[in-house]
Amino acid sequence: MTSDYVRIFDTTLRDGEQSPGCTMHLHEKLEVAKQLARMGVDIIEAGFPAASPGDWEAVNQIAKSVGTADGPVICGLARAVKSDIEACATAIAPAAKKRIHTFLSSSDIHIEYQLRSTREEVLTKTREMVRLASSLCADVEFSPMDATRSDIEFMYQMLAIAIEEGATTLNIPDTVGYSTPEEYAALLRGIIENVPGAADVIISTHCHDDLGLAVANSLAGVRAGARQIECTINGIGERAGNASLEEVVMALETRKQFYGLSTNIDTTQLTPSSRLLSACTNTQVPPNKAVVGANAFAHESGIHQDGVLKHRMTYEIMSAESVGQDGNALVLGKHSGRHAFRHRVQELGYSFDEATINHLFARFKDVADRKKYVDDRDVEALITDEAGRPSPVYELEHVQFASGVNAIPTATVRMRGPNGEVKIESAQGTGPVDAVYSAINKVVLTPVTLLEFAVNAITEGIDAVGEVSVKVVEGKHKHVRGVLTDKAADAKVWRGNGVNVDIIVAAAEAYVGALNKLLKARQERLKQETTARMEVASAAPGVDLFGGSTLGRYE
Numbered sequence: 293m294t295s296d297y298v299r300i301f302d303t304t305l306r307d308g309e310q311s312p313g314c315t316m317h318l319h320e321k322l323e324v325a326k327q328l329a330r331m332g333v334d335i336i337e338a339g340f341p342a343a344s345p346g347d348w349e350a351v352n353q354i355a356k357s358v359g360t361a362d363g364p365v366i367c368g369l370a371r372a373v374k375s376d377i378e379a380c381a382t383a384i385a386p387a388a389k390k391r392i393h394t395f396l397s398s399s400d401i402h403i404e405y406q407l408r409s410t411r412e413e414v415l416t417k418t419r420e421m422v423r424l425a426s427s428l429c430a431d432v433e434f435s436p437m438d439a440t441r442s443d444i445e446f447m448y449q450m451l452a453i454a455i456e457e458g459a460t461t462l463n464i465p466d467t468v469g470y471s472t473p474e475e476y477a478a479l480l481r482g483i484i485e486n487v488p489g490a491a492d493v494i495i496s497t498h499c500h501d502d503l504g505l506a507v508a509n510s511l512a513g514v515r516a517g518a519r520q521i522e523c524t525i526n527g528i529g530e531r532a533g534n535a536s537l538e539e540v541v542m543a544l545e546t547r548k549q550f551y552g553l554s555t556n557i558d559t560t561q562l563t564p565s566s567r568l569l570s571a572c573t574n575t576q577v578p579p580n581k582a583v584v585g586a587n588a589f590a591h592e593s594g595i596h597q598d599g600v601l602k603h604r605m606t607y608e609i610m611s612a613e614s615v616g617q618d619g620n621a622l623v624l625g626k627h628s629g630r631h632a633f634r635h636r637v638q639e640l641g642y643s644f645d646e647a648t649i650n651h652l653f654a655r656f657k658d659v660a661d662r663k664k665y666v667d668d669r670d671v672e673a674l675i676t677d678e679a680g681r682p683s684p685v686y687e688l689e690h691v692q693f694a695s696g697v698n699a700i701p702t703a704t705v706r707m708r709g710p711n712g713e714v715k716i717e718s719a720q721g722t723g724p725v726d727a728v729y730s731a732i733n734k735v736v737l738t739p740v741t742l743l744e745f746a747v748n749a750i751t752e753g754i755d756a757v758g759e760v761s762v763k764v765v766e767g768k769h770k771h772v773r774g775v776l777t778d779k780a781a782d783a784k785v786w787r788g789n790g791v792n793v794d795i796i797v798a799a800a801e802a803y804v805g806a807l808n809k810l811l812k813a814r815q816e817r818l819k820q821e822t823t824a825r826m827e828v829a830s831a832a833p834g835v836d837l838f839g840g841s842t843l844g845r846y847e
């Protein structure tokens with residue numbers, strides 16, 4: 293039975309629940325079933341009623357509350373066993389549209405070892421049990437379990453019997469995920485061509501992912517004429533799982549011209565469904581999971597980000613919004629480029645000239661080299677740090693330090709001074725920060741008092757960016773917990789901030805920042821004093837113009 297419509301048969305609540313650790317409580321199964329209905333699946337396989345009273349109850353509740361006339365078909369699974377089929381029939385009874393799905397192995401390995409039976413007995417059982425199911429429900433699906441490892445002629449016989457006894461859907465399971473797309477397509481074509489009546493029933497795919505081919509096999513199946521795909525949210529299921537619903541649906545949707553097929557799925561419900569299931573089963577969706585993974589629409593590398601900023605479709609084949617994700621994301625990291633960085637800075641509400649962007653970008657790369665994720669707070673921290681920084685008197689070009697248990701904390705700094713001169717100094721200290729500050733003091737030669745030193749982690753995690761803020765005053769003074777106690781109590785306090793993944797480097801940057809502000813202010817003061825003296829000198833020749841303190845004295 294071919295048309296251009298593919299039924300989506302969701303088995304999250306049956307095969308999906310067979311995933312180790314994915315068992316759900318009744319209320320969770322109900323919630324998931326409601327979401328599946330909202331999303332527009334055609335059939336919900338709600339469980340295996342004979343498995344336990346709890347599963348019977350879950351199937352029955354779903355049949356009652358989700359199996360409405362305009363809702364999905366509610367299906368239950370049953371072995372080719374009378375009591376299983378009867379339990380299934382009673383469980384699904386309240387649904388407006390219902391289906392019994394019964395199965396029996398067709399492969400010799402299953403028949404001989406698992407069923408401890410014979411081909412003849414299996415054919416008889418198929419006839420009796422499909423007949424029973426059909427007597428209880430008009431809509432019957434039959435699966436020859438382990439179809440892809442079965443003798444093909446024998447399976448044809450089994451399927452023909454199932455059709456004769458009323459099966460309306462033939463599901464062809466690749467139970468152990470053994471098939472390849474070409475083989476699976478050939479298998480389905482063979483069934484449609486060779487099994488009497490097969491062209492008049494719905495052929496269905498049910499593929500497992502043991503070789504990572506479940507989605508590819510399912511798609512090959514619909515190319516070969518299948519019009520039902522059995523699949524699960526997030527691809528959960530026995531062992532490596534089933535074909536993932538979101539992947540098959542989006543493959544059909546995105547490649548509509550190629551497949552020429554449609555489904556009833558509201559694709560914007562894919563991510564909400566994935567998240568609901570994830571919460572109910574307490575399992576994380578891998579970030580790189582197609583369609584619903586956190587990284588499915590995240591671009592980290594500069595070339596891709598630049599492309600996406602210029603035109604989304606350069607690197608996206610579907611939109612994040614079309615599958616219910618919040619939107620795409622340009623994730624800043626060490627592979628990012630200037631375009632993405634500038635874009636993020638603008639998104640954060642800042643605008644800078646090209647030179648500043650380039651400077652910020654260089655600092656960002658430095659952070660990104662040492663940090664796995666650079667988030668908005670990191671970028672904001674860099675911007676704030678940059679904005680509060682006057683053009684430096686001293687530039688900290690290099691800082692290195694050594695510290696440890698029973699080690700003498702030692703630091704070396706290389707700094708460029710106001711006239712472009714480079715100075716290198718080393719010092720020891722009580723700890724690495726003290727050693728770095730002592731080395732900086734040896735370069736700057738400006739007596740100061742450190743009033744406050746505070747460390748703050750701006751972002752979380754072991755690779756977080758740290759911020760150090762310091763307060764200094766000019767000269768050597770006494771203070772108690774940052775409050776000056778001597779005659780300089782009203783001295784101007786200079787603040788500095790440093791932001792870096794390395795807290796010692798952040799401390800060095802903060803200190804140099806505060807010193808620069810102090811020295812800059814003094815330069816300004818001196819300039820004003822000089823201008824005033826010049827004016828006096830031109831009015832009274834012979835006066836000593838530079839009798840007071842000078843910046844040069846400290847250098």
Ligand SMILES: CC(=O)SCCNC(=O)CCNC(=O)[C@H](O)C(C)(C)COP(=O)(O)OP(=O)(O)OC[C@H]1O[C@@H](n2cnc3c(N)ncnc32)[C@H](O)[C@@H]1OP(=O)(O)O
Nearest residue numbers: 307310340342343344371372373395396397406407467530
């Ligand atoms: C590929 C699939 O996903 S198939 C579905 C798998 N899902 C499940 O098994 C979940 C629900 N299952 C259960 O709760 C239990 O297995 C039950 C209630 C169905 C059966 O439990 P038990 O009676 O204790 O049997 P157990 O599970 O140990 O063994 C399975 C029996 O079913 C038989 N069996 C397996 N498949 C079928 C079948 N399609 N039709 C008839 N009998 C079958 C086995 O041969 C075995 O029979 P045996 O006891 O005569 O040796």
Ligand SMILES: CC(C)C(=O)C(=O)O
Nearest residue numbers: 395435437438465467
């Ligand atoms: C019951 C059948 C359809 C099954 O789950 C399988 O064979 O994998």
